[in-house]
Amino acid sequence: MRGISKAFFGLALVCAIVGMAWGIQMSASGDHLLSPAHAHLNLIGYVGFAIFGIYYHLVPSAAEKMIAKIHLAIAVVGVVLMVPGIVMAIRETSETLAKLGSIAAIASMLLFAWIFITSSRET
Ligand code: HEM
Numbered sequence: 001m002r003g004i005s006k007a008f009f010g011l012a013l014v015c016a017i018v019g020m021a022w023g024i025q026m027s028a029s030g031d032h033l034l035s036p037a038h039a040h041l042n043l044i045g046y047v048g049f050a051i052f053g054i055y056y057h058l059v060p061s062a063a064e065k066m067i068a069k070i071h072l073a074i075a076v077v078g079v080v081l082m083v084p085g086i087v088m089a090i091r092e093t094s095e096t097l098a099k100l101g102s103i104a105a106i107a108s109m110l111l112f113a114w115i116f117i118t119s120s121r122e123t
Contacts, residue, residue, distance in 0.1 A: 001053070004063045004072055008053030011076065015045025037086040044105060045079045052112065062119040071111045078105035 001009055019042035026032050052075065056063035082101025089098045 001057050003056070004068045005053045005056035007072055008049045008056060008075075012046050012049035012053060015041055015049060015079065019046055034087055034090060036090065037083050040086055041079065041083045044082065049075065049079075055112075055116070059119050061122060062115050065115065065119075067111065067115055071108060071115060074104055074111060075108040078102075078108050 019038055022034075022038045022041065026035060026038060052071070056068060062068060078101055080101075081097050082105055085095070085097030085099070085101040089095045
């Protein structure tokens with residue numbers, strides 16, 4: 001694994017480790033208030049990024065495209081905004097970060113769909 005696939009997979013592992021540690025902290029404290037944020041870190045950050053990483057490993061021609069780098073950047077922005085955004089929304093501080101994060105998250109998935117469709121045509 002190298003390049004984009006390695007970056008996605010490495011970030012997936014970071015999200016998994018932080019997300020699981022957060023889960024253990026929730027269990028130990030008995031305070032599950034922030035479980036939706038934990039769930040999104042694990043599912044979008046860990047599971048989503050791992051799938052992206054494996055895809056780019058299997059389809060190296062897609063990984064070499066400039067659009068794949070843009071996909072990585074938007075996907076990272078999505079998780080970085082969405083997870084604290086959900087925490088803020090639950091705490092009723094603000095919903096802005098969660099909204100921006102969700103827009104980045106769907107933009108990243110739409111971009112991935114585009115990369116998938118155009119790369120499938122080439123092979
Ligand atoms: C060390 C590993 C983990 C621990 C200790 C842990 C712990 C927890 C706890 C305590 C809750 C709250 C349960 C409740 O209030 O009903 C929760 C919810 C959840 N977790 Fe985890 N978790 C772990 C890993 C994961 C992973 C790897 C994923 C996904 C890939 C995940 C996805 C979820 C989901 C979807 C919820 C439900 C959130 C909700 O109802 O709002 N968790 N977890």
